[in-house]
Amino acid sequence: MDLALDIISAVLLAAGTFFVFAGGVGVMRMPDFYTRMHAASLTDTGGAALIIAGLLLQGGLTLAPVKLLAIFLFLFLTSPTASYALVNAALLSGLKPKARNETGLSLPEGDAVKPAPKLGERGTNKPDEDIRKAAAKTVAKRTPAKKPAAKKPAAKKKAAKKS
Amino acid sequence: MMTIVFSLFLLTMLVLVAVAILRTDNLFTAVMLSGIFSLLMAANFFVLDAADVALTEAVIGAGISTVLFLGALALTAEKDRSPPVGSWVPLISASALGAVIIYGVLQAPRLGDPNAVVHNHVAPWYLEKTPELIDVPNVVTAVLASFRGYDTLGEVFVVFIACMGVMALLGRVRPRRDSIKLTEYEERSRNLRHHLIPRIVGKMLVPFIVLFGLYVQFHGDFGPGGGFQAGGLIAAGVILYSLLEGDWRGRELVPEWFSSLLVALGALLYAGVGVACMLKGGHFLNYSVLFEDPIKGQHVGILLVELGVGMTVTGVMITVFHAFARRGVR
Amino acid sequence: MELLGLYNYFVFAVLLMVGLYCILARTNIIKSLIGLSIFQGAVFLLYISMDKIDGGTGPIILEGAPADTIYANPLPQVLILTAIVVGISTTALGLAVAVRIREAYGTIEEDKIQEMDREQ
Numbered sequence: 001m002d003l004a005l006d007i008i009s010a011v012l013l014a015a016g017t018f019f020v021f022a023g024g025v026g027v028m029r030m031p032d033f034y035t036r037m038h039a040a041s042l043t044d045t046g047g048a049a050l051i052i053a054g055l056l057l058q059g060g061l062t063l064a065p066v067k068l069l070a071i072f073l074f075l076f077l078t079s080p081t082a083s084y085a086l087v088n089a090a091l092l093s094g095l096k097p098k099a100r101n102e103t104g105l106s107l108p109e110g111d112a113v114k115p116a117p118k119l120g121e122r123g124t125n126k127p128d129e130d131i132r133k134a135a136a137k138t139v140a141k142r143t144p145a146k147k148p149a150a151k152k153p154a155a156k157k158k159a160a161k162k163s
Numbered sequence: 164m165m166t167i168v169f170s171l172f173l174l175t176m177l178v179l180v181a182v183a184i185l186r187t188d189n190l191f192t193a194v195m196l197s198g199i200f201s202l203l204m205a206a207n208f209f210v211l212d213a214a215d216v217a218l219t220e221a222v223i224g225a226g227i228s229t230v231l232f233l234g235a236l237a238l239t240a241e242k243d244r245s246p247p248v249g250s251w252v253p254l255i256s257a258s259a260l261g262a263v264i265i266y267g268v269l270q271a272p273r274l275g276d277p278n279a280v281v282h283n284h285v286a287p288w289y290l291e292k293t294p295e296l297i298d299v300p301n302v303v304t305a306v307l308a309s310f311r312g313y314d315t316l317g318e319v320f321v322v323f324i325a326c327m328g329v330m331a332l333l334g335r336v337r338p339r340r341d342s343i344k345l346t347e348y349e350e351r352s353r354n355l356r357h358h359l360i361p362r363i364v365g366k367m368l369v370p371f372i373v374l375f376g377l378y379v380q381f382h383g384d385f386g387p388g389g390g391f392q393a394g395g396l397i398a399a400g401v402i403l404y405s406l407l408e409g410d411w412r413g414r415e416l417v418p419e420w421f422s423s424l425l426v427a428l429g430a431l432l433y434a435g436v437g438v439a440c441m442l443k444g445g446h447f448l449n450y451s452v453l454f455e456d457p458i459k460g461q462h463v464g465i466l467l468v469e470l471g472v473g474m475t476v477t478g479v480m481i482t483v484f485h486a487f488a489r490r491g492v493r
Numbered sequence: 494m495e496l497l498g499l500y501n502y503f504v505f506a507v508l509l510m511v512g513l514y515c516i517l518a519r520t521n522i523i524k525s526l527i528g529l530s531i532f533q534g535a536v537f538l539l540y541i542s543m544d545k546i547d548g549g550t551g552p553i554i555l556e557g558a559p560a561d562t563i564y565a566n567p568l569p570q571v572l573i574l575t576a577i578v579v580g581i582s583t584t585a586l587g588l589a590v591a592v593r594i595r596e597a598y599g600t601i602e603e604d605k606i607q608e609m610d611r612e613q
Contacts, residue, residue: 085360178504204534216574257517271499275545276546302553321579322578325583
């Protein structure tokens, strides 16, 4: 039984080490910031989960595995949040991802996302002018098809009221 | 064997990070690397069997110090630095000093030698007498708070004076009502409220951080812990809340009068315990005379004194952070 | 092999040199403060390296421990615990002074500040 536990925890620890190593290699070799963050967040979640799982099996039935579970819960809450905050900050400060679609052309120029509201301005929820105009165009395109359908229930209601 | 390899690896990483701090141009990178330096130092301390010091270095070096550097960086707003001044003289003098130190160090006893001179005089006496005289499991807390209480009193006052200095330099005046309106102040203070995920996760974590700080404070007698670590942790929780919600709401949570009161009361509590011992007939800071049973007197004395230290360190860290944060709201 | 046992002290000497060089040869005030904290870290490393004993454990005397456990030396830990908090107090004060210098002179590079002082 002990031997089986040892083997399983050795396998889990080796897998966790491989994830951490892959995260490290990914950070060095990836071309762009966003892909590097994707590789780095692998270390926090996958690597930490497998290593802690491997250590849990070694702990037995004492208080130590409970503490390990608490550490794992804390890590699982905070490290994805940190990765998210980092990538969000990069996106909002204007760092554009290097992307190419299948035909080999790159993304059109221009801001990928609207930048964060400056000091002194409040971010509002009002939609952009051009989005509003595009929405108005779509509504205007669709309404002539709806009008004859809208007249029929009105005619039915008038007939119902008369009778 | 594996611990030797591990500690060699950690020490080499320390040197590499220090050289990287030296050579980088961007100040933001340098501050982040100094946080990593403190964390590696904390791991090193843990490998060297110093758990209290590792906890303190991790909380204060890697946590609070990085936040203060970033606050100052936001105010000075200079990201890059000019090329170095003619640097032959500093290089030669630093190398000469390093060579002298390495030559002196060659005669030191190797790491972990049980026959080293440093283990012979006072340390065995402390380890032997602590169960008899004080009966507290953590010897470091016993030495810090009771055997060497004067040093810790001086240290509390040094932290207090540093807080006074920062308040005098950066001002503790709240914005005057006639200069800008309060809603403008709230709008202008930077916050992370438009980032939903860090805000929710951060607000969930703040009570647990404060709870852990209180645990570390009161269990300093039985495990690694004590006043300094607890002060840093509770201050870190409050600073996290202020970073997420903005300076104004952070001030609503922990008002200015409260953090200043904490700073003053902590130092007063520490010195007051010493004076109470004198009033009861013993020496200054001799806790054995507080109660009939000297061991109970020691326990209560250590508890009150660590509480004083924790209160002062918490108040100082919160006050210094808010002094930096308020300066940036123009 | 003896040199390997002294590796901690060599690292201490190198870190001391790096910190000192950072203070002396960089003109930016905040960079000098970071170099000062590296210097302090090196001193902490020296003290804590002195407290380790082979086969020892942390200096916490638990109830059921056998009578001949070896404990690490508690004294350097006490000194360094105080020194860490004093270090951050001085760093905070230094940063406040740097912020005020920036507001008064408009820059935090020491050579430009000296030029401005000489011109006055």
